[in-house]
Amino acid sequence: MELPGIAFYIVAFLTMGGIYAILCLALNMQWGFGGLFNAGIAGFYAVGAYTAAILTSAGSSAHLGGFDLPIVVGLICAGIASGIVGWAIARICVRLKADYLAMASIGIAEIIRLAIVNEEWLTNGSLGISRIPRPLEAFYSGRAAEVVFVVFVWLIVAVTFLVARRLQQSPWGRVMRAIRDNEETAASIGKDVQRFRTETFVVGSVFMGVAGALSAHYFKFFSPDATEPLLITFLAWVMLIAGGSGNNLGAIAGALAIWAIWSLTEVVTQQLPPDWATRSSYIRMLLIGLLLQFVLQRFRSGLFPEKSPKLRISREK
């Protein structure tokens, strides 16, 4: 019985790893191509998760809905809701310099968090939303359901990756990188900096919302604790920087690598004596921070540095 235990540990690892990969790809659209510093990832994640939870969970008197809608509908609406929030923020903040956008996005994520805790009619406050379904639940249960879910997550990782790659390889992506590298020059060659920035911020937000929705379905229960910025925003940034900002494969690799290390440190800190165990969470953060320093000293642009995409042009006329 040894092998299946490990196999299912790996399935669990890949599920969360996949959700982080989507977050990381989304952050790469905003920061890697666009140079937009989003320090409020957890806010978009929460908007997506709660949208999906409210729309797909069974009816409850404790919060709005649930509306018992199909998971696909919830997923799409989660992306849309998070995208709309992203659009509103972009309208205000995209003109600001990178450091101000970072401040604004932290603030807005915190507002979203407080709203979720306080607006009990909508979210059931700190008690959270339960009975969130998983796809194909009626047909599979137990460990088979875990496998079904990991496949579902990675299908969405694949879609996200495809979108990210097409964006990066297109003339649109080239303009985006140009704006990131030099905003003044981009404007002087006729690129509407605000338009492009808004677009990339919104697309990134959509996928952050989708990642949040997936996590709600995975846990089947979602409360404000799951939107802890250290676990979402901080880890996603570490993953992208370690994997290689500007590189989509790097984003996925970084997500898996850092998530693996994060999960292993949990195993280690569980061995600690009880009065140390309460300190484990910040000790793990510290370890991850040190690790990032180490990676960046060895590999300045992450494990997979950004590369210009292959030129895609039609054959000779």
Added chain:
Amino acid sequence: MEQVPRIRLDDVTMRFGGLDAVRNCSFDLPAGRITGLIGPNGAGKTTAFNVIAGLLSPTLGRVVLDGEDITDLPAYRRQEKGLSRTFQLAHEFGRMTVIENLMVAAKNDVGEGIVNAVFRPSRCLSQEREAYDKALKTLEFLEISQLAGEPAGNLSGGQKKLLELGRALMQEPKIMLLDEIGAGVNRTLLGKIADKIKQLNEESGYTFCLIEHDLDFVSRLCHGVIVMAQGELLMTGTVDEVRRDERVIEAYFGGGRYQDAS
């Protein structure tokens, strides 16, 4: 008959804190002509360019393009009107390759739409082909073909200046504002660039404005010269008139802010 000026600076003042980098300046860049803009360091030449190109909006005054007031038009919309410029300090897209730096300057209206980028990625390919061919020709002309795949951030100072010019050429503009394009470029190539400017002016009717410190270069190319000093317009005239003018000699070689230094 008097020529319609392409660009008119109308009583423009650009203030930074307590300093007027440009003060009550009015001048024309006449259509189809090559105009030199000269003056000692800190005269406000680059600032004037930034105002014309829309990177700075003037504290006072107007910018007029072909009779239309464009003072409030954002920089990217001015490019659509045929205006292009180079930067004195190279402003390359450092993490993109040289060829990408050029191709991005040629508009690809199909491929720059986000929906096309995701759902119809092959639609833009023929426009990409055109941009690519043009970029290759531009690189060849500037004698930096071997750098096509190099990240632009790795180029030398002179190479970056050439890339500045290349980016401006890629846009097929009607008006080119060139800020010290010759600085740091080798003599032979500079001669070739001068010929190209002449050719674009004579054959395609482009309007040019060149900021240059090298008066020989200016006299070789320019139909008229504008002289600025300490933010103000000193005079306009032909190269010879300017060279003989007492005030210009004074501004460059004596008087003014340079007295204190000696």
